[in-house]
Amino acid sequence: MLPASPSPSVRCRPRPLAAAVVTATAAAAAAAAATAVRSVVDSGSAAGTAAAAAAALLAATLAAVAAAVGWPRLATNTLHLHGSVLPTVSGGGRSPLRSAIGDFVAARRAGRLCHLYLRWQASVGAGRNFQAFYFGTRVVTLVCAQDVRHLLERVDPPRNVAALRHFGTPISPRTLLLLGNGAGEHAAMRRLLAPYLEGPPATAAVLGMLNRELSPGKGGWGGGAPVDDTRSGQGVVSPPGVWTARFDAWAAQGTALDIADVLMDLTLGVIHALIFTSGWAHEEDCAKAKSTLQDYFTLQYLALVPAPAVTAPGPLRTLRDGGAWWVAYVTAAEARRRARRGVASPPVDLFDIFLADLEKPGGAFGGDWRRMAADVMALMSAGYDTTAYALSWAIYELICHPDMADRLRAEYAAAFPADGPITAAHLAKLPYATAVWHETLRKYPPAPITAQRVLAEDLTLPSDGSVLPAGTAISIPVYLVHHNPTVYPAPDTFDPARWLAAPGAARRGGGRGADPAALLPFTMGPHTCPGQRASGVEWKVVLGALLLRYDLQAVGGDVELEARTTLRPAGLRVRLRRRG
Numbered sequence: 011m012l013p014a015s016p017s018p019s020v021r022c023r024p025r026p027l028a029a030a031v032v033t034a035t036a037a038a039a040a041a042a043a044a045t046a047v048r049s050v051v052d053s054g055s056a057a058g059t060a061a062a063a064a065a066a067l068l069a070a071t072l073a074a075v076a077a078a079v080g081w082p083r084l085a086t087n088t089l090h091l092h093g094s095v096l097p098t099v100s101g102g103g104r105s106p107l108r109s110a111i112g113d114f115v116a117a118r119r120a121g122r123l124c125h126l127y128l129r130w131q132a133s134v135g136a137g138r139n140f141q142a143f144y145f146g147t148r149v150v151t152l153v154c155a156q157d158v159r160h161l162l163e164r165v166d167p168p169r170n171v172a173a174l175r176h177f178g179t180p181i182s183p184r185t186l187l188l189l190g191n192g193a194g195e196h197a198a199m200r201r202l203l204a205p206y207l208e209g210p211p212a213t214a215a216v217l218g219m220l221n222r223e224l225s226p227g228k229g230g231w232g233g234g235a236p237v238d239d240t241r242s243g244q245g246v247v248s249p250p251g252v253w254t255a256r257f258d259a260w261a262a263q264g265t266a267l268d269i270a271d272v273l274m275d276l277t278l279g280v281i282h283a284l285i286f287t288s289g290w291a292h293e294e295d296c297a298k299a300k301s302t303l304q305d306y307f308t309l310q311y312l313a314l315v316p317a318p319a320v321t322a323p324g325p326l327r328t329l330r331d332g333g334a335w336w337v338a339y340v341t342a343a344e345a346r347r348r349a350r351r352g353v354a355s356p357p358v359d360l361f362d363i364f365l366a367d368l369e370k371p372g373g374a375f376g377g378d379w380r381r382m383a384a385d386v387m388a389l390m391s392a393g394y395d396t397t398a399y400a401l402s403w404a405i406y407e408l409i410c411h412p413d414m415a416d417r418l419r420a421e422y423a424a425a426f427p428a429d430g431p432i433t434a435a436h437l438a439k440l441p442y443a444t445a446v447w448h449e450t451l452r453k454y455p456p457a458p459i460t461a462q463r464v465l466a467e468d469l470t471l472p473s474d475g476s477v478l479p480a481g482t483a484i485s486i487p488v489y490l491v492h493h494n495p496t497v498y499p500a501p502d503t504f505d506p507a508r509w510l511a512a513p514g515a516a517r518r519g520g521g522r523g524a525d526p527a528a529l530l531p532f533t534m535g536p537h538t539c540p541g542q543r544a545s546g547v548e549w550k551v552v553l554g555a556l557l558l559r560y561d562l563q564a565v566g567g568d569v570e571l572e573a574r575t576t577l578r579p580a581g582l583r584v585r586l587r588r589r590g
């Protein structure tokens with residue numbers, strides 16, 4: 011997933027009146043210092059003159075430092091120069107001198123970012139937008155769903171590229187994740203992806219992979235009576251898919267699975283199938299993809315931890331280039347293989363679409379190979395942990411709520427085909443599973459704090475008319491939006507039924523119905539997640555396959571919310587027991 015960043019990159023914009031106030035204050039301080047010096051000089055003592063001059067210099071320096079450091083707070087909170095007075099969080103970040111950055115870094119290290127944001131929210135009041143200072147720089151945090159939607163859908167400011175640079179620099183700085191809307195490059199890329207990734211082809215690719223690899227074999231999806239697979243007269247009985255065989259073996263051995271890890275592997279295979287369906291034999295293909303990704307992460311890690319790009323010394327730069335080269339090499343090798351086979355027309359998968367675009371004058375990639383390699387890696391790495399965590403959290407809640415698991419099982423058993431592949435039509439018959447999907451994403455948004463944005467122009471917030479100046483960095487903790495009790499009553503309760511009642515009923519006092527407009531796990535607007543359709547299909551099929559075939563049991567200690575870039579159920583170990 012995209013890394014959230016605390017990076018304090020933008021200073022509040024000075025305005026002429028405020029500049030005049032600060033200048034006048036500094037001038038007054040200097041005049042006072044000069045008067046002090048003059049009076050000592052007039053008294054005639056040489057030692058006294060030197061001491062007074064030093065004291066005056068020190069005082070002037072301190073005044074200048076205080077003015078510079080305190081400027082954003084003074085300008086915004088005291089002088090109202092930026093048109094908005096948002097509440098400031100208590101604890102760290104109350105002032106430029108007591109910066110929030112220490113709290114942020116400590117919370118991120120400890121995997122407690124959501125806890126920190128909840129504390130901040132509590133200090134300013136539920137559902138209120140707020141600000142925090144990071145060494146004199148203010149970052150505005152939007153929590154009001156109406157403002158978040160307006161920002162993302164209508165304004166769509168670019169992500170904070172400086173804070174995200176490490177995500178794309180190793181391969182290309184012009185990967186999808188780092189593109190603003192300049193010259194329409196981002197929009198062109200999304201147009202290229204949309205017909206496949208956001209339409210029926212993605213559903214078909216995900217279902218194709220899962221029908222094959224999660225196939226229950228002779229028992230059929232319902233896990234009931236064996237289906238006659240020998241109609242062909244050849245006595246062939248279809249074996250379970252490779253993933254089903256794996257799960258069966260773990261169940262037989264009573265293995266306590268780190269289910270999030272296991273599901274990350276499975277999801278990587280699904281995303282890989284989206285990009286490379288017509289590639290090598292699938293198993294081999296996935297193993298290669300995994301090792302490529304692992305190598306890439308290792309290189310990225312080695313190259314980018316702690317030095318920022320500008321200060322990275324030679325060897326680190328070389329490593330970074332090594333990562334770029336490696337990904338470009340792997341992508342080019344697959345392209346060569348396909349060229350030998352001949353270009354598929356119409357394209358079969360995303361990689362075919364990318365290759366065709368590269369050939370086209372004026373294509374979305376502008377003929378740039380490295381950009382394509384970067385986007386292949388972006389797609390591979392953006393979605394595998396998020397989907398896996400969404401599945402893992404649902405499993406955790408269903409273990410805690412056996413009644414919900416039973417209801418879901420009954421729905422899946424009725425909807426999934428007794429024999430043959432699962433299709434989109436089968437998935438459409440799962441209203442309760444859809445409610446559990448929404449409630450899981452609400453309570454545990456896999457990307458709890460989305461990538462920071464930077465305002466290109468002044469923004470008026472629709473909720474209260476606050477004006478945020480151009481250059482302001484905006485943070486969007488979706489986790490807080492989803493835990494706002496005025497929007498979602500009893501936000502800590504896992505209650506899929508919210509999504510079955512009439513929308514908005516809760517706020518009108520007529521029931522528990524949740525407001526879909528405040529559900530933002532994939533964010534909104536032009537930069538919204540393009541993988542949401544694929545992840546939804548995978549989530550439904552995998553959950554159904556597991557529930558129908560196994561009883562799920564949690565083993566081990568407490569499950570903790572581990573919130574760094576993504577939201578992991580730390581400590582969740584699950585044992586499977588074959589049903590029936």
Ligand code: HEM
Binds near residue numbers: 012281396400533539
């Ligand atoms: C439950 C699963 C997932 C969640 C919760 C999720 C969430 C998100 C979020 C919050 C963003 C950032 C949007 C923004 O900055 O406004 C994002 C972007 C992105 N996601 Fe996902 N994602 C998921 C699965 C996937 C999958 C499966 C893929 C790939 C097949 C994927 C590919 C991407 C890409 C490429 C972007 C960048 C889009 C752009 O910049 O235009 N995601 N995702």
